Amino acid sequence: MRLVVISIGRLKQGPERELSERYRERFDDLGRKLGFRGLDIHEIPESRARDASTRMTEEAAAISAATPQKSVLVALDERGDNLDSVGFARHLGRWRDEQVANTIFAIGGADGLSPDLRRKANLRMAFGAATWPHQMVRVMLLEQVYRAATILAGHPYHRA
Incomplete structure (x- = not known):
């Protein structure tokens, strides 16, 4: 299974990148041993539309266009489920074992993800009730993906 993070906006050079x-x-090194085919990041420029609804619609269309058919879609959304790391690892492990070709993680821009895209998601996931900048969400997501791999591998990185 290939993991792909599709993110609205680009990370500039700096600590977040x-x-x-x-x-x-770290995930690539461990993930291949666990049957994952890699972790790619696809950055999509933010829409320049004047109103939030149009921006979200345009950004959702770009995310959808970059999402292969028959992929699992995970929407990063503040209204989503608060999963613990073990629960998140179980999702990834199950999708891998079910031979899902791609798991796509969608990170919206400043206005978030469109309601239509959120509804299409197989999983809506939050990092708490707070609103986070998309740069921080990407870092937190990638850390959780790596942590999930360590959980699946029985590696001591994750200590509960």
Whole structure:
């Protein structure tokens, strides 16, 4: 199973990009041993539309266009489920074992994800009730993906 993070907006050079890359590389090293085919990041420019509804619609269309058919879609959304790390690892492990080709993680822009895209998601996931900048969501997501791999591998990184 290939994991793909589709994110509205680009990470500039700096600590967020460095930390994101660190967790992506750690996952790649461990993930291949666990049957994952990699972790890609696809950045989509933010819509320049004047109103929020149009921006979300345009960004959702771009995310949908970048999502392969028959993929599992995970929407990062503040209204989503608050999963613990073990529960998240179970989802990834189950999808891998079911031979899902791609798991797509969608991170919206400043206005969030469109309601239609959220409804299409197989899982809506939150990092608490707070609103986070998309740069921080990406770092937290990549850390949780790496942590999930360590849980699946029985590695001591995760201590509950």
